[in-house]
Each structure stands twice: as C-alpha cells, then as structure tokens.
Amino acid sequence: MMELKKGLVVRVDAKVCHVDLAGEVIHAAPRGLLFEKLEGIKNPVAVGDWVMVDARTDPASLMEVLPRKNTLSRVASSHDPREQVLVANSDQVLIIASVVKPRFSSNRTDRILAACEWNRIPAVLVLNKIDLDKKGILEDIRATYESVPVPIIETCATDGRGLDELQEALRDKVSVLYGPSGAGKSTTLNTIQPGLNLKVGKISSHWEQGRHTTTFSRLLQLDLGGWVVDTPGIRVFRLHGVKKGDLRGLFPEFRRYQSQCRYPDCTHDHEPDCAVLDALEAGELPQSRYGSYLEMLVEAAPDDFSFDDDEEDEEFGDEV
Ligand SMILES: Nc1nc2c(ncn2[C@@H]2O[C@H](COP(=O)(O)OP(=O)(O)OP(=O)(O)O)[C@@H](O)[C@H]2O)c(=O)[nH]1
Ligand SMILES: [Mg+2]
Ligand SMILES: [Zn+2]
Incomplete structure (x- = not known):
C-alpha cells in the first residue's frame, strides 16, 4: 500500500508543484500519467488544487488531482486553443x-x-x-x-x-x-x-x-x-468553451431585457425589435459593456460547434 498525503497546491512551476502538506510546503513532480488524459486541457494541475502526494520519493510525486469544485480557465493563447486552468x-x-x-x-x-x-x-x-x-x-x-x-x-x-x-x-x-x-x-x-x-x-x-x-x-x-x-497581470483573457449563444447569458443586465426582444434567441447584434439595442439607444445600458459583448461574440465558437466531441475524443492528439 502506498502512503499518500493530501495537500494543497500553492504554486505551479514548469516541472514541480509546491504543495502545502498541513503547513509544510514540499516540491512534488506530477507523474506522467496526469499528462496523458488531458482531454483538451493544457495543465493537469493548477494553483488551488487538492492533490494526493507520495512523499517518500525525492522529489515527491504528485499522484492524483482530487475533484474540483470549480475552475477559472481561459483559452491558453492565440496559438493554443486548449483550456488553461x-x-x-x-x-x-x-x-x-x-x-x-x-x-x-x-x-x-x-x-x-x-x-x-x-x-x-x-x-x-x-x-x-x-x-x-x-x-x-x-x-x-x-x-x-x-x-x-x-x-x-x-x-x-x-x-x-x-x-x-x-x-x-x-x-x-x-x-x-x-x-x-x-x-x-x-x-x-x-x-x-x-x-x-x-x-x-x-x-x-x-x-x-x-x-x-x-x-x-x-x-x-x-x-x-x-x-x-x-496572480500575474494577465494580458489577454479569452473565455474557453463558450458558444455565441451562451454569451448573452453572461451579461446579467442584458438578460433582464431578453424576454422583450422579438426573437427569444436574439443575439442583440442585428435582429429587429431588439430590446437591448433599444435600451442602449435610450441610455439605459452602458455602451462599454455592449462593446465588450460584441467583441466576445465575434471570438466565441459557433452554436453548432461541439467542444465535447473534441474533448472527449481519447485521441486528442489530432486537435482541430
Ligand atoms: N497612487 C497609488 N499608487 C498605487 C496604489 N496601489 C499601488 N500603487 C502603485 O502601483 C505600482 C504597481 O503596484 P503592484 O502592486 O506591483 O501592481 P501589481 O498589480 O501587483 O502588478 P503585477 O505584479 O505586475 O501584475 C506600485 O508602484 C505601487 O506603489 C494606490 O492605491 N495609489
Ligand atoms: Mg504583483
Ligand atoms: Zn435582443
């Protein structure tokens, strides 16, 4: 039986994670298997993860990442579409x-x-x-x-x-x-x-x-x-896994107008009788928020795009 200890990841470097084991911070190297089942995610371990560590090796081995309650993720970079946690x-x-x-x-x-x-x-x-x-x-x-x-x-x-x-x-x-x-x-x-x-x-x-x-x-x-x-000041933050149709739900003040748009799936972009566009014109909604929305709408994946097919494909090697 292996003796595993539970710890909290407080910092992630290129090859080792700094793990807090009940107050003592040790270095632990994530074992190779963690990199094999990434399913479209760039990094297997992130700051804030609870992990199981085998502290008998030197450096210690990070064996398992425990289930997460949430993640704050973005698209890794403009050249790398994977999710970076x-x-x-x-x-x-x-x-x-x-x-x-x-x-x-x-x-x-x-x-x-x-x-x-x-x-x-x-x-x-x-x-x-x-x-x-x-x-x-x-x-x-x-x-x-x-x-x-x-x-x-x-x-x-x-x-x-x-x-x-x-x-x-x-x-x-x-x-x-x-x-x-x-x-x-x-x-x-x-x-x-x-x-x-x-x-x-x-x-x-x-x-x-x-x-x-x-x-x-x-x-x-x-x-x-x-x-x-x-955190380091991040230059660009692109949302990962969000489709065009998801985006309007992420602006709570637009959500309040949605039911008054002519089309229930109105993107508030070009549709006639759009309550959001009317509210903008009337000065009830701030232009800056709408400007951000439009920029993100252009970047977001189309509604018929399937992240699941990509990410659940075991051979993620041939990424599209
Ligand atoms: N006038 C003024 N200057 C501030 C205030 N807060 C921070 N600064 C100054 O802003 C500069 C940058 O502060 P940092 O704390 O290094 O900023 P940071 O957000 O940690 O930046 P990164 O680590 O580069 O991401 C320093 O020169 C601070 O003294 C403030 O409330 N008023
Ligand atoms: Mg700083
Ligand atoms: Zn609308």
Missing part, C-alpha cells in the same frame, strides 16, 4: 483595476466578469488608486458596474482607504486577485499583511502600464483567515 477551487474572484495608471479597461473587466458568470464564481470589483482619480472616472465606472450589478470596493492601497472592507471580503475565503499589471494587487496584499513581502513594481511613466512584476500565481495564507491567489 488558472486557479481551481476558488470561492470568489476579486477583480482589481486601477482607476488610472494603468487606465481602467472595461473590455478586460467585462471579459473576466463573463468568465466568472460562466464558471459560477462570485466576483467583486475592487477599484484601486482612488487617490489618483481627478476627473470623475471613478464615478463613471461605478455607475456602469452598479447596473450589472457587481459589488464594488473602492481602495487606495498606499494610504489604506477601503482596505478594511476588502479584508472583510477576503476573510475565510479562497480568493483570486485578478487584474492588469500595475493595478496594485501585490501592494494591496502587502498593506493588508506586511509579512508577505511581495515584490511590487513601478509603473512605466511612458506607457502608464505595469511591468509584470509578479510572474507566477501563488496561493498565500492570510493571517485574518482564508487564502488569496496573487
């Missing part, structure tokens, strides 16, 4: 965006919000750097996302405003901190828990962007209770 088993995603420096991107925000809807993971929008808001941008962002609705926490990681509220949101949960490079993810965590000592970057003054200071995802234990994943 970013985090497994999270309770919520905190989308951190700065009001300025870097500039707030509604497109990026809407993509991750749609992914959270798709994976049924609650999302909270954290608007950071409120100290730099001089032009009332914060107010516009707030109006847009209150209409979705998404809960919003406004923070300044450098002077601490709003961080009490953020800590209450984090307490006793497994949270993913997601947002562009430079938004202040690591700064926020350092302010909440200075012992974490996370590396913090400078904002390039020319591009007003971060410099991808955090380069890998890490699951960190919080003194206040709970865990949080500090």
Whole structure:
C-alpha cells in the first residue's frame, strides 16, 4: 500500500508543484500519467488544487488531482486553443483595476466578469488608486458596474482607504486577485499583511502600464483567515468553451431585457425589435459593456460547434 498525503497546491512551476502538506510546503513532480488524459486541457494541475502526494520519493510525486469544485480557465493563447486552468477551487474572484495608471479597461473587466458568470464564481470589483482619480472616472465606472450589478470596493492601497472592507471580503475565503499589471494587487496584499513581502513594481511613466512584476500565481495564507491567489497581470483573457449563444447569458443586465426582444434567441447584434439595442439607444445600458459583448461574440465558437466531441475524443492528439 502506498502512503499518500493530501495537500494543497500553492504554486505551479514548469516541472514541480509546491504543495502545502498541513503547513509544510514540499516540491512534488506530477507523474506522467496526469499528462496523458488531458482531454483538451493544457495543465493537469493548477494553483488551488487538492492533490494526493507520495512523499517518500525525492522529489515527491504528485499522484492524483482530487475533484474540483470549480475552475477559472481561459483559452491558453492565440496559438493554443486548449483550456488553461488558472486557479481551481476558488470561492470568489476579486477583480482589481486601477482607476488610472494603468487606465481602467472595461473590455478586460467585462471579459473576466463573463468568465466568472460562466464558471459560477462570485466576483467583486475592487477599484484601486482612488487617490489618483481627478476627473470623475471613478464615478463613471461605478455607475456602469452598479447596473450589472457587481459589488464594488473602492481602495487606495498606499494610504489604506477601503482596505478594511476588502479584508472583510477576503476573510475565510479562497480568493483570486485578478487584474492588469500595475493595478496594485501585490501592494494591496502587502498593506493588508506586511509579512508577505511581495515584490511590487513601478509603473512605466511612458506607457502608464505595469511591468509584470509578479510572474507566477501563488496561493498565500492570510493571517485574518482564508487564502488569496496573487496572480500575474494577465494580458489577454479569452473565455474557453463558450458558444455565441451562451454569451448573452453572461451579461446579467442584458438578460433582464431578453424576454422583450422579438426573437427569444436574439443575439442583440442585428435582429429587429431588439430590446437591448433599444435600451442602449435610450441610455439605459452602458455602451462599454455592449462593446465588450460584441467583441466576445465575434471570438466565441459557433452554436453548432461541439467542444465535447473534441474533448472527449481519447485521441486528442489530432486537435482541430
Ligand atoms: N497612487 C497609488 N499608487 C498605487 C496604489 N496601489 C499601488 N500603487 C502603485 O502601483 C505600482 C504597481 O503596484 P503592484 O502592486 O506591483 O501592481 P501589481 O498589480 O501587483 O502588478 P503585477 O505584479 O505586475 O501584475 C506600485 O508602484 C505601487 O506603489 C494606490 O492605491 N495609489
Ligand atoms: Mg504583483
Ligand atoms: Zn435582443
């Protein structure tokens, strides 16, 4: 009988996973078999996975990934259509965006919000750097996302405003901190828990962007209770496994109008008597959200596309 121990994956490197076994973090190499039955998924193990480890070998062997309650996934890259699991088993995603420096991107925000809807993971929008808001941008962002609705926490990681509220949101949960490079993810965590000592970057003054200071995802234990994943600022987030017809359901504010469209399967794109288009024209729905929707509609797979056939095919080698 093999002696297996249960642990939590806190970091994934190219060849080894860092696994927390009741407080002690060890390195474990995923055994080859885990890579054989991937069925269209790029990575067999992700941060947040519960795994069974055989600690008698050196390095230890990661034998099995236990069933997940959910995943936050995206399309691996523009050259690689496979599903890349970013985090497994999270309770919520905190989308951190700065009001300025870097500039707030509604497109990026809407993509991750749609992914959270798709994976049924609650999302909270954290608007950071409120100290730099001089032009009332914060107010516009707030109006847009209150209409979705998404809960919003406004923070300044450098002077601490709003961080009490953020800590209450984090307490006793497994949270993913997601947002562009430079938004202040690591700064926020350092302010909440200075012992974490996370590396913090400078904002390039020319591009007003971060410099991808955090380069890998890490699951960190919080003194206040709970865990949080500090992620690297991801540049592009494309939803995996979503068809065109699924997409309208991922925008809750559109969902409320759907029954008033002439066609029950209206894509709110070109159809006559579309209640969403009417609402946009009347200024009842924000244009930016609709713009994100249209962009994702173009990228999404056609409704008759079958991900299942591809992914359940044992010979996934001949990927289409
Ligand atoms: N003015 C102001 N600056 C902030 C605030 N929060 C963070 N910063 C600054 O923004 C810069 C980037 O912060 P980071 O915490 O490294 O950003 P990050 O989101 O972790 O970025 P990556 O690791 O590259 O993905 C640092 O220079 C911080 O000091 C804030 O609330 N106000
Ligand atoms: Mg960082
Ligand atoms: Zn419509």
